[in-house]
Amino acid sequence: MRVSQKNLEDNLIEKKILIEKLKELLITDGSINSKYNEFKKIQNSWIKTGQVPRSQNVIIWNNYQHHIKNFYDYLHLNRKFKEIDLDHNLKEKEKIILNAKELLKNNDQFKAFKDFERLKKRWKFELGPVKKEKEESLEKELSSIEEILNTKRKEFESNKDSILKSNYSKKESLITEIQDLHKIEINSIKNWQEKIKTFDTLKNKIELAGPIPGKFKKTFWNNYKKVTREFYSKKNKFFKNIKNIYSENITKQNLLIEEVKRIINKDDLEKERQNVISIQKKWKLIKPVPFKANEKNWKIFKNTCDTYFQKISQNKNIESKENKEFETKQNQLIEELDKFKGKLNDLEDISKEYLSINKINSDKEKLFFEKIKNHLIRKGINENESQNKINEMKSKFMSNDQKKSEIYKLNLKLDKLKKDLIQQENNLLFFKDNSKENKLLNTVHLKIKNQKIEIERIINNKKNLLK
Numbered sequence: 001m002r003v004s005q006k007n008l009e010d011n012l013i014e015k016k017i018l019i020e021k022l023k024e025l026l027i028t029d030g031s032i033n034s035k036y037n038e039f040k041k042i043q044n045s046w047i048k049t050g051q052v053p054r055s056q057n058v059i060i061w062n063n064y065q066h067h068i069k070n071f072y073d074y075l076h077l078n079r080k081f082k083e084i085d086l087d088h089n090l091k092e093k094e095k096i097i098l099n100a101k102e103l104l105k106n107n108d109q110f111k112a113f114k115d116f117e118r119l120k121k122r123w124k125f126e127l128g129p130v131k132k133e134k135e136e137s138l139e140k141e142l143s144s145i146e147e148i149l150n151t152k153r154k155e156f157e158s159n160k161d162s163i164l165k166s167n168y169s170k171k172e173s174l175i176t177e178i179q180d181l182h183k184i185e186i187n188s189i190k191n192w193q194e195k196i197k198t199f200d201t202l203k204n205k206i207e208l209a210g211p212i213p214g215k216f217k218k219t220f221w222n223n224y225k226k227v228t229r230e231f232y233s234k235k236n237k238f239f240k241n242i243k244n245i246y247s248e249n250i251t252k253q254n255l256l257i258e259e260v261k262r263i264i265n266k267d268d269l270e271k272e273r274q275n276v277i278s279i280q281k282k283w284k285l286i287k288p289v290p291f292k293a294n295e296k297n298w299k300i301f302k303n304t305c306d307t308y309f310q311k312i313s314q315n316k317n318i319e320s321k322e323n324k325e326f327e328t329k330q331n332q333l334i335e336e337l338d339k340f341k342g343k344l345n346d347l348e349d350i351s352k353e354y355l356s357i358n359k360i361n362s363d364k365e366k367l368f369f370e371k372i373k374n375h376l377i378r379k380g381i382n383e384n385e386s387q388n389k390i391n392e393m394k395s396k397f398m399s400n401d402q403k404k405s406e407i408y409k410l411n412l413k414l415d416k417l418k419k420d421l422i423q424q425e426n427n428l429l430f431f432k433d434n435s436k437e438n439k440l441l442n443t444v445h446l447k448i449k450n451q452k453i454e455i456e457r458i459i460n461n462k463k464n465l466l467k
Contacts, residue, residue, distance in 0.1 A: 005053075012052040015060050018042050022067040026074050036081050039071055047126055072129065090130045093138050096123050100145045107167060107210025109156040113149050120146070161213075168212040171220060174202050178227050182234065189288065192238060199231055242288070249289045253297045256283055260304045269312050276308055326357050330364045337371040347375055348393060355397040387457070395464040407462055414458050421451045 021042050025035050052060055075082045096119045103119075106112040123142065130138065156163055181199060186192055212220060256279050263272045283301060333354045340346070354368055369390050376386035394406060427444055 008051060008053045011050045012056055012060065014049050015046065015052060015064065018046050018049070019060075019064055019067055022064075022071060025071060032075070032081050036075070036085070043126070068128070085128060086131055089127045090134060090138075092127050093123060093130060097138065097141055097145070100142065104145065104148060104152075105208065107208060109149070109153045110211070113153050116146065116149055164211060164213045167210040168216055168220070170209045171206050171212060171224075174206045174209070175220075175224060175227055178202050178231065182227070182231050187238075189242060192235065196235065203228065245288065246290050246293070249286045250293050250297065252286050253283065253289065253294075253301065256286075257297065257301050257304055260301070260308060264304070264308050264311060269308065269315060272308075273312070276305060280305060327364075329357055330354070330368070334364065334368055334371065337368070337375065340375060344376075344379060347372055348397075351390075351393045352397040355394070355399075355402065391461045391464055403466075407466070410458050410462055414455060414462075417451055417455050417458070421448060421455070424448045424451065 022039075025039060025042075028035075046064065051057075072082070072085075075085070100116055100119055103112040103116055106115075120142070129135065178199060181195060181202070184195070186195060206224065260276060260279060263269070263276060266272060289297070333350060336350060340350070351369075351372060372390060372393075373383075373386045376389055377383060381389065395403075398406060424444055424447055428441075
């Protein structure tokens with residue numbers, strides 16, 4: 001765009017004002033720091049100000065550089081700030097060198113040289129001097145890069161048609177690779193990450209492959225956009241689905257945590273041991289879960305499970321202590337029976353006290369009631385009546401849980417008796433009619449009779465317990 005003569009004159013006036021400001025920096029009062037900041041503002045304003053009349057361009061530029069030099073000489077009086085500026089300029093020029101080297105890799109020679117011109121302009125007009133020992137090597141390195149870029153541009157001009165065709169062929173081949181990559185069906189995050197990495201590499205190669213013939217540009221870029229759009233669409237769909245799976249799995253983890261917490265509040269924790277172990281196995285099957293969420297939930301879950309097992313251990317210690325106390329109490333009552341010389345009612349009181357014990361050892365219980373039965377027989381009560389009396393005591397003094405346990409034992413005994421009875425009745429089939437006086441046959445009949453009496457007694461005992 002052509003700049004009008006008026007704008008050129010306005011820019012000249014503006015630059016003269018900036019030069020006057022540079023002069024004033026040397027004579028006005030103020031700290032070095034504030035002057036340095038103002039100096040940088042003047043430099044920035046100069047860069048933003050446009051062109052001046054061609055006849056004044058060299059004069060105004062030399063005048064500006066003269067006062068820039070004067071200001072740097074002035075700064076020399078304060079080495080600290082000069083060092084800061086020199087270091088700043090060095091770092092920025094080193095960055096420009098690195099960026100310029102990157103341009104050497106670009107296959108689009110026109111774009112590379114255009115970008116280099118921008119870097120060179122910043123080098124010349126925006127940055128100040130560096131230390132003398134660095135200045136020559138930096139200038140030499142920048143010139144060397146410029147020379148290589150110029151050579152490449154000339155080579156490109158000489159072989160433009162073949163290079164453009166070659167670039168087009170490379171880009172078409174790279175698009176085919178993206179299309180092939182797009183067809184590969186994968187369902188894991190790791191594989192998708194590898195796929196994205198490959199896609200980005202191919203995409204970068206396409207963008208760096210250089211210009212192509214103008215007649216192919218529209219078709220190529222439409223195809224390129226379509227392929228990349230399809231890839232991003234498939235990628236986004238996968239990760240959106242993964243996000244939903246993540247959410248579901250985090251919910252599953254939270255439900256398992258809550259389930260263990262509910263178990264901890266139950267009375268009989270030992271019964272829930274297999275349940276907790278099963279929950280721990282279920283936890284291991286919940287995949288995938290985001291790392292941070294999984295780490296957080298795992299700590300909560302582990303601590304909750306640890307609390308459960310710690311409570312079991314504590315309960316066992318308490319239970320062990322209680323069991324010892326119960327056993328001592330049982331032994332005391334059994335010993336009391338050995339010395340017993342009281343009345344029938346006293347036996348009932350001892351039985352009541354014995355059955356009030358929360359946990360009773362079955363062997364000791366059997367011994368206890370055998371001693372009760374012996375005392376009843378000594379008092380003139382026959383064996384059957386003594387057993388009935390014991391059953392009445394149990395029915396009267398047992399807790400509901402004890403009754404349930406007693407009924408369970410009776411049921412086991414009853415099942416065994418019934419099976420034995422069936423077996424004995426089957427055995428009768430092996431005896432012939434003429435063997436009716438056989439002693440063995442009489443024994444079988446007697447055994448059957450006693451089993452039926454015992455079955456009837458157990459049934460009656462169960463009825464008493466269920467009243």
